[in-house]
Amino acid sequence: MTTTFEPATSREGPAPRPPGRIRSGVRAGARYPYWFYLPAAVVYLVLFIVPTVVSFFFSLTRWRLIDWEFIGFENFVMFFREAALVTGLVNTLIYGVLTSAAKVVLGLLLAVLLTSNIVGRDFLRSMVFFPVLVSTVGVGLTFEALMDPFGGVINNALEAVGLPGPGWLTNPSYALLSVALVDIWKGVGLATVIYIAGIVSIPREYFEAARVDGASAWDNFRYIILPLARPATTTVIILSLIGGLRSFDLIWTMTGGGPGFTSDVIASVIYKQYQAGFYGLSTAGNVVLFVVVTAIVVPLFWWLNRKEAEL
Amino acid sequence: MNGRTRPRPRRLAVLVGAALLLSACSAGSLGSSSDSGGGETLDFLIGNDESAVALGEALVEAFNATNQGVTVTLETRPGGSEGDNVVKTRLATGDMADVFQYNSGSLFQALTPQQQLTPLTGEGWVSTLQDDFRSSVSAGGEVYGAPWGASLGGGVLYNKPVYERLGLSVPTTWAEFMANSAAIKAAGIDPVVQTYGETWTSQLLVLADFHNVAAAEPGFAEQYTAGRVKYATSAPAIKGFQHLQEVHEAGYQNVDFASAELEDGLRKVATGEGAQYPMLTSTVIQMVANNPESAQDVGFFALPGDDAATNGATQWLPAGIYVPQTTTGAKLEAAKTFLNWVTGPDGCEVARTAVPPTGPFATAGCELPADVPAAVADFAGYVDDGRTSPALEFLSPVKGPALEQITVEVGSGIRSAQDGAALYDDDVRKQAQQLGLPGWD
Numbered sequence: 194m195t196t197t198f199e200p201a202t203s204r205e206g207p208a209p210r211p212p213g214r215i216r217s218g219v220r221a222g223a224r225y226p227y228w229f230y231l232p233a234a235v236v237y238l239v240l241f242i243v244p245t246v247v248s249f250f251f252s253l254t255r256w257r258l259i260d261w262e263f264i265g266f267e268n269f270v271m272f273f274r275e276a277a278l279v280t281g282l283v284n285t286l287i288y289g290v291l292t293s294a295a296k297v298v299l300g301l302l303l304a305v306l307l308t309s310n311i312v313g314r315d316f317l318r319s320m321v322f323f324p325v326l327v328s329t330v331g332v333g334l335t336f337e338a339l340m341d342p343f344g345g346v347i348n349n350a351l352e353a354v355g356l357p358g359p360g361w362l363t364n365p366s367y368a369l370l371s372v373a374l375v376d377i378w379k380g381v382g383l384a385t386v387i388y389i390a391g392i393v394s395i396p397r398e399y400f401e402a403a404r405v406d407g408a409s410a411w412d413n414f415r416y417i418i419l420p421l422a423r424p425a426t427t428t429v430i431i432l433s434l435i436g437g438l439r440s441f442d443l444i445w446t447m448t449g450g451g452p453g454f455t456s457d458v459i460a461s462v463i464y465k466q467y468q469a470g471f472y473g474l475s476t477a478g479n480v481v482l483f484v485v486v487t488a489i490v491v492p493l494f495w496w497l498n499r500k501e502a503e504l
Numbered sequence: 505m506n507g508r509t510r511p512r513p514r515r516l517a518v519l520v521g522a523a524l525l526l527s528a529c530s531a532g533s534l535g536s537s538s539d540s541g542g543g544e545t546l547d548f549l550i551g552n553d554e555s556a557v558a559l560g561e562a563l564v565e566a567f568n569a570t571n572q573g574v575t576v577t578l579e580t581r582p583g584g585s586e587g588d589n590v591v592k593t594r595l596a597t598g599d600m601a602d603v604f605q606y607n608s609g610s611l612f613q614a615l616t617p618q619q620q621l622t623p624l625t626g627e628g629w630v631s632t633l634q635d636d637f638r639s640s641v642s643a644g645g646e647v648y649g650a651p652w653g654a655s656l657g658g659g660v661l662y663n664k665p666v667y668e669r670l671g672l673s674v675p676t677t678w679a680e681f682m683a684n685s686a687a688i689k690a691a692g693i694d695p696v697v698q699t700y701g702e703t704w705t706s707q708l709l710v711l712a713d714f715h716n717v718a719a720a721e722p723g724f725a726e727q728y729t730a731g732r733v734k735y736a737t738s739a740p741a742i743k744g745f746q747h748l749q750e751v752h753e754a755g756y757q758n759v760d761f762a763s764a765e766l767e768d769g770l771r772k773v774a775t776g777e778g779a780q781y782p783m784l785t786s787t788v789i790q791m792v793a794n795n796p797e798s799a800q801d802v803g804f805f806a807l808p809g810d811d812a813a814t815n816g817a818t819q820w821l822p823a824g825i826y827v828p829q830t831t832t833g834a835k836l837e838a839a840k841t842f843l844n845w846v847t848g849p850d851g852c853e854v855a856r857t858a859v860p861p862t863g864p865f866a867t868a869g870c871e872l873p874a875d876v877p878a879a880v881a882d883f884a885g886y887v888d889d890g891r892t893s894p895a896l897e898f899l900s901p902v903k904g905p906a907l908e909q910i911t912v913e914v915g916s917g918i919r920s921a922q923d924g925a926a927l928y929d930d931d932v933r934k935q936a937q938q939l940g941l942p943g944w945d
Contacts, residue, residue, distance in 0.1 A: 255937065260619075262940070343760045453916065453919065468585040470592060
């Protein structure tokens with residue numbers, strides 16, 4: 194739009210634009226014409242909006258890649274009848290909440306430790322962050338070998354001190370928890386870094402004032418760090434919860450959802466439907482996953498942010 | 505300043521343009537060079553497992569040496585469900601190789617052959633195919649595939665020295681099998697080897713029991729395809745799930761059954777650490793490669809059912825070689841030339857010698873070599889006696905994808921046989937609906 198107004202003079206070249214011509218009242222801060230947005234809009238439309246709409250459509254069909262048949266909500270009905278889905282749904286919640294909670298607690302404690310004056314602080318910081326950098330599939334395969342009940346390093350070590358090691362990944366009661374444990378190990382570094390940033394940004398004056406008032410280390414933690422690191426807590430909870438709810442790669446490489454269906458989560462159930470060639474059904478599963486994650490994260494985000502504003 | 509900086513992006517644009525032009529040129533010249541060479545080049549997609557690659561390389565090398573104006577090049581893909589997706593996606597996007605190898609039976613049916621593959625019914629070699637194989641690569645009255653390699657048997661690999669030492673004989677009923685297992689356990693040997701670290705291996709007690717199902721209930725496959733009989737409610741069909749549960753409850757499995765892998769299982773049965781391993785004869789190659797003495801020491805018997813009189817083995821038919829509809833014109837002719845050679849005596853000779861055969865072949869006149877391992881010879885004996893049935897997946901397009909997880913659960917005591925069979929029936933229903941079969945809505 195604006196291009197039609199301004200360019201005539203500006204294109205002529207050297208003559209500077211008279212200040213009076215800047216129509217600040219109408220489009221404050223808009224330096225660029227609207228069509229500058231076009232490339233980004235096209236990319237966003239083609240790569241995000243179109244596939245999303247299309248996937249909502251295909252979730253209502255029996256899809257064979259080469260053709261499809263419209264079947265209404267039958268895929269959703271079938272997906273909810275899927276025996277593994279109930280286990281998957283419960284497991285997803287357990288996994289998401291467990292890993293998220295552990296990352297918050299451990300991340301905060303590690304961050305407090307790593308912002309205090311300890312020897313080798315920088316080295317320890319990189320140590321904690323290191324697992325984040327390693328490929329998830331690599332971590333999964335490594336831990337699968339380490340957790341092997343017969344001849345795996347972990348159980349051999351336990352045996353050496355006289356403890357019987359469980360079948361970490363083969364016992365239906367432990368499989369999901371073992372994977373969650375590895376997920377926490379791998380993800381706590383990121384939570385720690387976010388907390389470190391949060392703690393470091395707390396103004397020193399608070400601590401100095403607290404020292405004058407004779408506050409203990411615990412008081413510092415309880416009344417300064419904990420409330421003022423709240424934005425960091427919000428970020429860590431949201432990020433790790435979303436990550437946990439849609440977690441797939443680690444579970445898939447470590448147990449494949451097994452033994453049987455006992456460590457299946459929604460994402461692995463969906464993946465298996467896709468693998469089996471049930472494309473419409475797995476798309477419906479993705480829509481369900483989208484709704485579940487949104488239904489949990491959006492209210493949580495709103496609630497956490499509201500609390501933050503109240504502070 | 506403007507004047508000096510501007511040429512740079514322009515030079516960059518020229519460079520990019522030139523690069524685009526160059527790449528366009530090379531792609532074009534690649535395409536034309538194969539045409540102008542006089543011969544035709546065929547791209548042949550096969551699975552990437554060791555024996556498939558060995559067979560593929562031997563076939564291609566021998567065929568290219570015959571100089572029929574066709575040069576075949578190999579391309580490999582992953583196996584298992586990942587491979588299924590590669591094949592389905594490439595077919596759907598019109599990006600399939602000129603010729604490709606893939607399972608026959610239910611997985612072949614899932615490719616919607618009428619819409620995606622070229623019928624080969626008119627080819628001369630079709631008449632030499634065995635009936636079971638021909639129907640496993642047929643859809644809507646047309647034949648779509650040539651046999652790839654040998655068939656294989658599903659049953660029990662057993663350690664002969666252990667059997668001899670304990671004075672046992674090959675069981676022909678399930679009761680005998682359990683009695684043998686009790687004697688083996690008393691001798692301190694694992695009676696039934698199970699390896700759920702590789703989940704597919706858990707399905708054998710169910711899938712290889714199909715000969716017994718078919719013997720007890722003729723016409724099961726058609727009824728099953730039509731959705732009129734179910735595993736959970738058919739007395740012969742549910743037996744496989746029950747056997748799995750019985751074996752677990754009797755404590756006949758090796759102690760590391762939950763984490764052991766195929767290789768461990770083969771080692772156990774080869775060395776006598778375990779006595780009986782429900783398995784496919786396709787694994788014999790790997791077993792013999794790792795434990796040469798197992799070529800004589802390990803035999804094969806059919807999974808026993810209730811009736812000794814109808815005792816027999818379940819046979820897995822060879823995979824097929826198919827031509828997608830995207831292969832046309834001169835390429836299609838070249839593909840037919842290749843398939844004609846593969847199914848002929850020369851192709852048979854290569855298949856017999858390049859890899860150790862796992863069972864009888866599907867073309868008439870193509871015989872097994874004399875020196876095959878004992879387990880394969882035992883299985884061929886069942887075929888010669890006519891005591892085999894094709895596995896259900898070759899008679900019916902209906903096969904559920906989650907069977908391996910279900911059998912792991914039943915075999916680990918997580919789920920009962922009845923529950924497992926019912927769950928499998930639900931699983932199968934999805935597959936039938938996806939295929940658009942009547943009687944499943």
